[in-house]
Amino acid sequence: MGISEELDSAHHRRQLLEKLMDQYGESLTRLAMTYVKDQYIAEDIIQETFLKVYKNLDRFEGRSSYQTYLYRIVMNGCYDYLRSWHHRKVQITEKFTLTHEEGNTSEKHLLDKDKNLELAQNVLKLSIKLREVIILFYYQDFTVDEIAKTLDISQNTVKTRLFRARKKLENQLKEGGWEW
The missing domain is CATH 1.10.10.10 (Winged helix-like DNA-binding domain superfamily/Winged helix DNA-binding domain)
Structure with a gap:
């Protein structure tokens, strides 16, 4: 792949990521909140989710919708957090x-x-x-x-x-x- 094709690909990925963030960002944050019950942690999980998506957009095969794909990544991130040492040691207050x-x-x-x-x-x-x-x-x-x-x-x-x-x-x- 040439430099101009790489730039076009990177530009396309960035545009798609921005679209996904605009379309699903709020609902994904609310979803994460229901698991981790802390706004800052939920936002961290969403940020990590979008970083993972950006890095792996070229590998997305389209076997599911972007919505399903994003929700699965967020829920896995929440599960990982809930199993983590940090979560077990810190008392989370329900918000x-x-x-x-x-x-x-x-x-x-x-x-x-x-x-x-x-x-x-x-x-x-x-x-x-x-x-x-x-x-x-x-x-x-x-x-x-x-x-x-x-x-x-x-x-x-x-x-x-x-x-x-x-x-x-x-x-x-x-x-x-x-x-x-």
């Missing part, structure tokens, strides 16, 4: 930020915010296997098929985990006094 419209201070909004926070806290209490399917399905709008490909499990396993996660959440919320 879950909710966005809301500024200026809306109605009683309904405050009740909705409290319910959303309580629901989010209960989702974070689930085991990782149950939490990840709930987050991908409800918060990231993945289909069962996309979740199966991302997690490298069968669609039936995804459905089973979704069922178990919903049941567990329902029980947790009933114990907390939620009315259905």
Whole structure:
């Protein structure tokens, strides 16, 4: 490959990476947050993810979508962090930020915010296997098929985990006094 072809390839990779960062950066950070529960660590994992993607873009075979590819890398990065010595030695505090419209201070909004926070806290209490399917399905709008490909499990396993996660959440919320 000549110098001009290498420059074109590098330019193309850079443009694609910028597009992927713009398109998926926020949702990937939110996903990482649900695993590691720390904004700075989540951002580090996302930065590492995009470095890996940039270095390996030429090897991407297109057997999955870029979205599935990115989510898998982020989840692996989160798993690696959660298994790390650093994580086991440092107590992580649960943080879950909710966005809301500024200026809306109605009683309904405050009740909705409290319910959303309580629901989010209960989702974070689930085991990782149950939490990840709930987050991908409800918060990231993945289909069962996309979740199966991302997690490298069968669609039936995804459905089973979704069922178990919903049941567990329902029980947790009933114990907390939620009315259905």
